[in-house]
Amino acid sequence: MNENELDLAKFEGKRAKGYDGFVQQWIPNYDYFMSIFPKILADVSKKNMLAVGCGTGNELISLKEFDPGWSITGVDPSPEMIQIAKKKLSPYDGIELINGQIGQLNTKLRFGAASLILVLHFIKYPNEKLALLHQIRQRLLPGATFVIMGILGNRDQLKGNLDILKAILPNHLPEKEVSERIERITHKLFRTTEEELEKLLVKSGFESPTRFFQASIYSGWVTKKL
Numbered sequence: 001m002n003e004n005e006l007d008l009a010k011f012e013g014k015r016a017k018g019y020d021g022f023v024q025q026w027i028p029n030y031d032y033f034m035s036i037f038p039k040i041l042a043d044v045s046k047k048n049m050l051a052v053g054c055g056t057g058n059e060l061i062s063l064k065e066f067d068p069g070w071s072i073t074g075v076d077p078s079p080e081m082i083q084i085a086k087k088k089l090s091p092y093d094g095i096e097l098i099n100g101q102i103g104q105l106n107t108k109l110r111f112g113a114a115s116l117i118l119v120l121h122f123i124k125y126p127n128e129k130l131a132l133l134h135q136i137r138q139r140l141l142p143g144a145t146f147v148i149m150g151i152l153g154n155r156d157q158l159k160g161n162l163d164i165l166k167a168i169l170p171n172h173l174p175e176k177e178v179s180e181r182i183e184r185i186t187h188k189l190f191r192t193t194e195e196e197l198e199k200l201l202v203k204s205g206f207e208s209p210t211r212f213f214q215a216s217i218y219s220g221w222v223t224k225k226l
Contacts, residue, residue, distance in 0.1 A: 016080035038066035047114030053119035057085030
C-alpha cells in the first residue's frame with residue numbers, strides 16, 4: 001500500500017489542522033472512546049504499542065495518561081498530522097513518531113498491542129485492507145491485543161446510524177457542512193461490514209473480533225493475534 005492509496009491530500013492543510021475539532025464534533029462520545037481505549041489494553045503484558053495511522057496522537061496521549069509505562073510507536077503518512085502529534089506529545093517520554101507507512105518499519109519489531117483508529121474506511125479495496133492487517137499482524141507478539149475503530153456496517157445499518165448521527169450533531173454546525181459530510185460518508189468512504197471485518201481479521205491471522213463501542217456510524221472492536 002502506498003501513500004496515494006490513502007489519498008494523502010485528505011489529511012493535509014485545513015483537514016490536518018482541523019482534525020481534532022472534527023473528531024469532537026462528528027464522532028459522538030469520542031472522548032469516552034478514548035477514555036476506555038487504554039482499559040481495553042490494561043492486561044497486555046508487554047507494554048509497547050504500534051499505532052497505525054496515529055494521526056494527531058489522541059490515542060497515544062490517552063494511553064500514556066492512563067499508564068506512563070507504555071512505549072508507543074506511531075506511524076502516519078501525513079507529515080502535517082505527524083508534526084501536530086509531535087507537538088502534542090512532547091511532554092511524554094517513550095514515544096516514537098514516524099512519518100511514513102507501516103511497511104517501512106523493521107519486520108523484526110514485535111509489539112504487545114496495536115491500534116488502527118479511523119483508518120480502514122479510507123482504504124478502497126478489500127485486498128489492500130487485508131494487506132494492511134497482515135502487515136500489522138507481522139509486527140505483533142503472539143496473543144497481542146489489536147483495537148480497531150471506524151465506520152462499519154452494511155447499507156441499511158449505515159442509513160439508520162446516519163439518521164441518528166444527524167440528530168445528535170452539534171446545533172451550530174452549518175447545514176451545508178452537514179450535508180456535504182453526510183454525502184461524503186455515504187458515497188466516498190469505503191466502509192466495511194461487520195461480517196467483512198471478521199473475515200478480514202480471521203484471514204489475516206486474528207481471532208474473531210468483539211465489539212466494545214458503538215456510537216452512531218462508528219464502532220470499536222478488539223481482537224487478538226493467533
